[in-house]
Amino acid sequence: MTKDVIALTPKMPDTWAVLAGLYAGGPGLDVRAVHDGAVIQLCAPDGRALVSVEAPLLVQVPGEAERLLGAGVPLPDIPYWWTEARACTALPEAERLAGSVGGRLTALLGGSTWPSTAATTDVVGTPAGDVTPRAVPGAAPPAVDVLSDSVDVLTDSTAVVLADRPVVALTTWLSDVLRTAIATGRALHIVTPPHVHLSLPLRTALTGLPNRWVVQDPDCGYYDGLSGAVLRWQDGTFAPEPCETGATPVAEAFAGTTGRGDEHQLVVAFRVLHEPVPDLVLGRALQTAWEALTGTAPAGWGSAEPVNLPWSTRQLTALARDRAPEPTQLTAVGHPGRPGLALHRITRAKDGVAEDITLTLGYGAGETPPLDALAPLADSLVGGHGLVSLLASLRVARRDLTVPPRFEKPPVPLSFTLGAADVRAIGLTHARRPPLNLRPVPLGPAARPALHYPLGDGTDARAWTVLQQLSAHLGAAQRV
Incomplete structure (x- = not known):
């Protein structure tokens, strides 16, 4: 599951603060800029992006962090800077590396991180040569290369993003992933645990096939979070799994009550x-x-x-x-x-x-x-x-x-x-x-x-x- 760490700071992350964050993995990691410099990546020796740090965003609207991250997040006063560090799933150390990037930013600039337990200032070592690249079609065009660096799994037909946060929103990064997936003829499948919700803008963006919200379920494996159809991974994508009659079953978890009849x-x-x-x-x-x-x-x-x-x-x-x-x-x-x-x-x-x-x-x-x-x-x-x-x-x-x-x-x-x-x-x-x-x-x-x-x-x-x-x-x- 891709792990995101968000630094919420009262001061803008300047060059020195960003450099301190990028040294979370020590001097052995490579650094590169993608998306026209809007994203900086810490990379393993084989070139695989381990952590992607987005350009800081100045939030001047009250309630946005609470809407997307939950009410328990300690926040600086409005306005504050929102900086996301996304860890890939290639190495277990990547999550701790993202936490160290966020922790170093808040140690220098004040503020807080989400989740609060992720923040450290440790130097996180990563083993060399142990990263397994994802499958990407041969002679891939530049758009596919960008997509490969942005998602967790990439096949000929589907770009898969694994997410675990209270509300998965239509961020600038996810908008770019969706546009690039469409441009390369691929579906975007967002895979989450069952406790995750979507924001309305993202729910609207995912409406209609081939894009999907895929929810992990202990009983049926996976189901579509918007239709309830039971899914399975086949031929490089998530697709409905029909039963013996040919109909697609609906997951029991999807049909359950939400307990919100008075809202x-x-x-x-x-x-x-x-x-x-x-x-x-x-x-x-x-x-x-x-x-x-x-x-x-x-x-x-x-x-x-x-x-x-x-x-x-x-x-x-x-x-x-x-x-x-x-x-x-x-x-x-x-x-x-x-x-x-x-x-x-x-x-x-x-x-x-x-x-x-x-x-x-x-x-x-x-x-x-x-x-x-x-x-x-x-x-x-x-x-x-x-x-x-x-x-x-x-x-x-x-x-x-x-x-x-x-x-x-x-x-x-x-x-x-x-x-x-x-x-x-x-x-x-x-x-x-x-x-x-x-x-x-x-x-x-x-x-x-x-x-x-x-x-x-x-x-x-x-x-x-x-x-x-x-x-x-x-x-x-x-x-x-």
Whole structure:
């Protein structure tokens, strides 16, 4: 299992501190820089990377370490520096080597390490010549070489990462691994013990085959953490293991209860479309939704986890402009008192600039999701942000928004809002008279309204049938 050690320091690791950390293995280890210098690796004499140290990240958003590492981590005051050292599985000494890198950084700079028991300042000797290289296809292109240095197992079809931390998140490193795996025609399989959870951004990134979350299980061996399918390692990848009838069995551990029936998540997914004017500022629709549902703006944003930048629509817009015409995928988080996370995708559309946003908010026992705020929110997005559509739903799921390796019920629709442009294209008369017991509420200007369709209170799964019938009714008019 790959072991990660994270140094959380109040001071930025400077050159001398990094050098002290790199001497954790003594003078006999080689050092090299990869990923355009963003990662420094301590290497065995045969060239195998033993520990990879990422460039320090300045975290300016409260609650991120607690969200990803747990509440018991002693933290420096905000802001602090987050430096990850990842140990490979080639040698048992690699884990202690990563701990010594982290311990030396905190000894010089203050702060703490995660896990706290990993930190030392010992010099960790490593035997020469005892590292078994992983199998990599012959005459591998540079992308495969980079992938080979980043993952635990690499085959012709699959890149395997072994992880053991409270929440496996979509870090910059893991994003690069996923992109490189896709570019080389490989699947990414993340293998974890059963106590590990995924963050929502990573769960979204792994959605759909061939990528998988593989969970170790003492009863069945391995199972898919998102579908429950029992898996086995065959032909260089994890694949479902069918039973005698040909069906794929579901692991008992996946089907077990989560014990979170009194916790809920409110999910608001919407799309807004803007004219491509020079002074366009992005992120305001997301801020409007966050304020309407929580009373505060988002706490921070970033392109990976941990989310490290204070919320700023100006900086967010600048990044999207720099990346255009390529899409920009961002994550926003809320303040610790109200768990909230948004996936925010910005793209060039045929008619302008589109923002696709999925905002998820967590509620515990005794906390009531603000369902009455959904219609006013839709009205605000129609009037000031070019709303195309909005679907709100409620689900029984963890307040902390992490994804466990167990079955969770799908969300139940609460309401659907269709923007003014699509209402006009479909025809107001047709759109406002679906063959259902629904009374849509007009929003925005009377001459060009949007329509808001209440679907239920989130407790009756039959709302999905109503939504499907409504979608069919609206789609029929567009096909004429």
